[in-house]
Amino acid sequence: MNSKRAFTLVELLVVIGIVAVLAALLLPVVLSSKHKAQRVQCVGNLRQLGIGLQSFVADNHSYPSGISGTNSEIPGAWMEQLQRGGFDEAKPKTNFLTEGVWRCPTAKVAATTSVPVCYGYNAFGSLRIGNPTNALGLLGRYASAQLLFQPIHESEVVVPSDMIAIGDSVVVGAVFLMRRELSYLDQDGRATARHQGKLNMVFCDGHVESPSLASLFVDTNSAALARWNRDHQPH
16 A cells, blocks of 8 residues: 655644744845845935036036026026036936936835935025025025026035035925934934935035934034035034
């Protein structure tokens, strides 16, 4: 009489248990590798944006303003100005913010947001609420309803290597990067989940750093606050 050997229920449960343990051990490694790859991609994006910013400054001796009027030499929001004057794209595509160096793989975009904005511009400096008439960042000076904001000159940024220019935007749809309360920025974990408790920033000289959320939005020491302002003062 022939009998076929089959797995018993106990053996099957043991195998399932071993597979579950291996999966539990491997999952953090896989996730860590994924997060690292995403952060590397984001840093690469910002390096390219930094190169574009340096090119813009070299040609214009000024930084993109927050938004420039249609009558301006380089019109549009700062992203369009950078695309035109930094990356030499005379007519940026309508959806250029959705691809290439403008798209961070970790950015959370709401379904109701028509255009995903992954990176924000340091327009207001250390001011927690945007002040268009006395901005300490790169917003520029209000000129008129037609020209909107005149750009900040290259010489006005006292320490380019210590002045934040562009960084991860954690407010959905926000084109400006502002020093806000961390409790507001981290609603639903949108800040802490971005790059494992850090954000990537490119500075006015083109180099990229990944400061902690605390150093960006919580610390009030002079060194932390001065990094937001073109006059390199803590305010």
